[in-house]
Amino acid sequence: MSSFLKLREGARITCMIVLVQILWFMTVNSFHVSDKIVRLPGQPKVRFQQFSGYITVDEKQDRALFYYLVEAEKDPLSKPLVLWLNGGPGCSSVGYGAFTEHGPFKVNGNHLIRNEYSWNKEANILYLESPAGVGFSYSANQSFYINVNDEIAARDSLTFLKRWFDKFPEYKSTDFYIAGESYGGHYVPQLAQLILNNSNVKLNLKGIAIGNPLLEFNSDFNSRGEYFWSHGLISDSTLQLANSLCNFSQYMREGLVLKGANFSTNCYLLAKQVSQEVINFIDEYDVIGNYCNSTVIQSQKIYRAFGILDKKETAAKYGDCIDIKASNYLNRKDVQKALHARLVGIADWKLCSKILNYDLRDLEIPTIHIMPSILKSGIRVLIYSGDQDSVIPLISTRSLVAGVAKELGLNTSIPYRAWFESKQVGGWVQVYGNALSYAAIRGASHATPITQPARSLVLFNSFLADKPLPADPY
Incomplete structure (x- = not known):
C-alpha cells in the first residue's frame, strides 16, 4: 500500500473513532437532557451542571423518587459521586441537604447565593428524596404511605440507583459513596448492605459516611x-x-x-x-x-x-430560619417548574413528610451490626458526630464505633487526637485499621454543615481523598 493510501486509511479510521465518540456522547446526554436544569430562579451564574427529575421505582403503583444532582465544580467525570440521604425518617434530602446544609446554594430572600463550603467542590452530589412520600417523591397509589419501613426504603433506593445509572451511564465507573445523617444511620448502611449482597448490581462502592447517626436505639x-x-x-x-x-x-x-x-x-x-x-x-x-x-x-x-x-x-416560637427559607423557596411554582418537580396527592411541599406513616418500630433495628460485614467487603466507613447534638450524642456513637473495631480485631492506626481547620481545633479523630474512622466536629450541631460548614467540608474532603485529617494547625 502506498504512503498516500496508508495516510488516507489512517485518516478514515481516525474520523470513524471521532464519530463514534461523538455519537456516544450525544446518546449518553440524550438520556438525561430533559432533566437538565437550565437555571434555578434567583440563581447566580455557575459553570457546573445541575439535573433533577424522577426515576420510577414501581410502574404498577406509579411510584417515583425525586433526585437533584449537582455536578462537581470542575472535571465532574474525574470526581467521585456521593449519594446523600437525610433522615427523619421522612425528611427531605433536597430541602435539608441541598438547600440548607452543603449544596451549592443557600436561600436568601427571593434569591440564591453561593455556598462557599458546598460539597460539590470535590464531588458530584446526588440528593435523593426517599422513600416515596418524602418531598417531591410520590406514589400515585397512596395506600403505599400507610406502612413504610426500612426494608421498603432500601429496596426502592436500590431500584432507583440501578435505573439512575442507566440514565447517567457516564457515572457507572466512577467511585461511588453513600452518605447521610441522623436516621441515615439506618438508610445508609442498609442500602450499602443491599448493594453488596446483590450480585446483579455493579456499583463502584468505595465508602459510606454517616453523621450523628441512629445506630443502636x-x-x-x-x-x-x-x-x-x-x-x-x-x-x-x-x-x-x-x-x-x-x-x-x-x-x-x-x-x-x-x-x-x-x-x-x-x-x-x-x-x-x-x-x-x-x-x-x-x-x-x-x-x-x-x-x-x-x-x-x-x-x-x-x-x-x-x-x-x-x-x-x-x-410559634420559631421564626424565619434557614430551613424555613428553603421550604418557602421549594414551594414556589417557578422553582418547582425549574426542578421538573410536581406535587402529587399533596397541596404543598414539606421539609418532613406529613403523609408518610413510617413504621417507627424500625428505630430499634441495631444497624451498628451491619458495619462489620461492610468493612469486611473492603468498604471504608466514616462515622462522625457534631459535639453539640444531644439527640444522638457523641458519647454513644464513639463507643459503638470502638465496639465494631474490637469485634473485628482492628488495631488503632491513628490514636485519638485533635484535627485542625484554619489553625483552630476542628474536632477529634480516631482511626481503626485502614477503613474505620470516628471523628467529632467541634461546635457542630446534629446537621454539622449548618453550624460548622468549613470543618464539615474538611472532614468530607479528607474522607474522599482517603487522607488523614490535618494534625497540625500550621
Missing part, C-alpha cells in the same frame, strides 16, 4: 441523660429519675414508637421534667445555638405524644 438514647447532665441542661434529680425509674431509651420508646399510648407514670414524669428544663429553652439538635431551626419542632413530637406540649404554642 438503647445505647444512643440512653446516652442522652449523661449528655444533658454533663452540659448542665438537666438537674441531678432528673438524671437520677432517668437512671433509676425510666431510662431515656424507654422514654423515647414510649413517646415515639408507642406515640404516648399507655405510657408509664415514671416516663411521663421524666418527659415532664425534661420538657421543663430543656425543651422550652434549648435546641436539642444544637445545645449551644439559639433555638430557631424548625427541626426543634420535629423533636417535640415526643413531648406532644405525652400531652405535655401544645403544638401551636411551640410552633
Whole structure:
C-alpha cells in the first residue's frame, strides 16, 4: 500500500473513532437532557451542571423518587459521586441537604447565593428524596404511605440507583459513596448492605459516611441523660429519675414508637421534667445555638405524644430560619417548574413528610451490626458526630464505633487526637485499621454543615481523598 493510501486509511479510521465518540456522547446526554436544569430562579451564574427529575421505582403503583444532582465544580467525570440521604425518617434530602446544609446554594430572600463550603467542590452530589412520600417523591397509589419501613426504603433506593445509572451511564465507573445523617444511620448502611449482597448490581462502592447517626436505639438514647447532665441542661434529680425509674431509651420508646399510648407514670414524669428544663429553652439538635431551626419542632413530637406540649404554642416560637427559607423557596411554582418537580396527592411541599406513616418500630433495628460485614467487603466507613447534638450524642456513637473495631480485631492506626481547620481545633479523630474512622466536629450541631460548614467540608474532603485529617494547625 502506498504512503498516500496508508495516510488516507489512517485518516478514515481516525474520523470513524471521532464519530463514534461523538455519537456516544450525544446518546449518553440524550438520556438525561430533559432533566437538565437550565437555571434555578434567583440563581447566580455557575459553570457546573445541575439535573433533577424522577426515576420510577414501581410502574404498577406509579411510584417515583425525586433526585437533584449537582455536578462537581470542575472535571465532574474525574470526581467521585456521593449519594446523600437525610433522615427523619421522612425528611427531605433536597430541602435539608441541598438547600440548607452543603449544596451549592443557600436561600436568601427571593434569591440564591453561593455556598462557599458546598460539597460539590470535590464531588458530584446526588440528593435523593426517599422513600416515596418524602418531598417531591410520590406514589400515585397512596395506600403505599400507610406502612413504610426500612426494608421498603432500601429496596426502592436500590431500584432507583440501578435505573439512575442507566440514565447517567457516564457515572457507572466512577467511585461511588453513600452518605447521610441522623436516621441515615439506618438508610445508609442498609442500602450499602443491599448493594453488596446483590450480585446483579455493579456499583463502584468505595465508602459510606454517616453523621450523628441512629445506630443502636438503647445505647444512643440512653446516652442522652449523661449528655444533658454533663452540659448542665438537666438537674441531678432528673438524671437520677432517668437512671433509676425510666431510662431515656424507654422514654423515647414510649413517646415515639408507642406515640404516648399507655405510657408509664415514671416516663411521663421524666418527659415532664425534661420538657421543663430543656425543651422550652434549648435546641436539642444544637445545645449551644439559639433555638430557631424548625427541626426543634420535629423533636417535640415526643413531648406532644405525652400531652405535655401544645403544638401551636411551640410552633410559634420559631421564626424565619434557614430551613424555613428553603421550604418557602421549594414551594414556589417557578422553582418547582425549574426542578421538573410536581406535587402529587399533596397541596404543598414539606421539609418532613406529613403523609408518610413510617413504621417507627424500625428505630430499634441495631444497624451498628451491619458495619462489620461492610468493612469486611473492603468498604471504608466514616462515622462522625457534631459535639453539640444531644439527640444522638457523641458519647454513644464513639463507643459503638470502638465496639465494631474490637469485634473485628482492628488495631488503632491513628490514636485519638485533635484535627485542625484554619489553625483552630476542628474536632477529634480516631482511626481503626485502614477503613474505620470516628471523628467529632467541634461546635457542630446534629446537621454539622449548618453550624460548622468549613470543618464539615474538611472532614468530607479528607474522607474522599482517603487522607488523614490535618494534625497540625500550621
